[in-house]
Amino acid sequence: MKRLVALIAFAFATTAHAGLFDDNVARQQISDLQQDNAKQNTRLNQLEASNKQMLGLLGQIESLKQDIANLRGQIEVLQFNQDQAGKQQKDLFTDLDTRVRNIEQAKQQQKADAQQANQQSLDSAIALSKSGKHKDAVAALKQFVTANPGDPNVPTAQYWMGNSYTALKDYKNARFAYAEIVNKAPDHALAPDALFGLAVCANAQGNKKEARGFLLQLIEKYPQSEKAETAKKALVSVN
Known part of the structure; x- marks a missing residue:
């Protein structure tokens, strides 16, 4: 009987110890699970924070992309405006150049027309002198010289004026006309004739x-001219 009681008591004690052992293991497992859960929560929080940062960076990137697109659009507009301004400036310069060239051509044409008209006027006046219409020739030649003081043909007009005055025996005015050539245009082809x-x-x-002095001056100054030979022969008659 005592032995039976002892066995029962031992069994209860063993069972109690086993229960206590199982509780400790369970608590340890719970503690481990809680630690793992805490670690997982920490990692999850870190991932969430990282994701938020990533989303923020993605948002910034998209914003930068939009800014770049806007800037590119502004650059394209500025480039277009610059191209248009350059084209307008080029067109303006081309137009101005064309106008200037047209004006220059018109001036040259007017000058050519004026020269042609002057030449025709002079030729007509000289023709009057050659045909013996000396009074008309003098009037026409005077008009030419007065209207065209800077014309290179003025010495020619002066010569033929002197020629007509000489024919009219108006030696004073003839000498004045000839002297204009000798004094103002000594290199002119008609200077020896003057x-x-x-x-x-x-x-x-x-x-x-x-008269002899003029002939000697002619021979000395224009020795190669045809009139120099004529002057040499004329010296005989003025001795």
């Missing part, structure tokens, strides 16, 4: 010494 004309007028006025 000097000879002065000699003719001086001789006609009875001033042989002055």
Whole structure:
């Protein structure tokens, strides 16, 4: 009986110890699970924070992309405006250049027309002198010289004016016309002829010494001219 009681008591004690052991294991497992859960929560929080940062970066990237797109659009607009301004400026310069060239061409044409008209006027006046219409020739030649003081043909007009005055025996005005060539256009092709004309007028006025001086001046100054040979022969008659 006592032995039976002892066995029963041992069994209860063993069972109690086993229960206590199982509780400790369970508590440890719960503690481990709680720690794992805490770690998982921490990691989850870290991932969520990382995701938030990533989303923030993605948002910034998208915002930057939009800003870049806007800037690109502004650049394209500015480039277009610049191209248009450059084209307008080029068109303006082209138009101005065309206008200037047209004006220059018109001026040249007007100048050519004026020169042609002047030449025709001079030719007509010279024709009058050659045909013996000396009064008309003098009037026409005077008009030419007055209207065209800077024309290169003025010495030619002066010569033929002197020629007509000489024919009219108006030696004073003839000498003035010839002297204009000798003094103002000594390199003109008709300068030797003008000097000879002065000699003719001086001789006609009875001033042989002055006439001789003009002839000698002609020979000395224009020795290669045709009039120089004529002057040499004329010297005989004014001695």
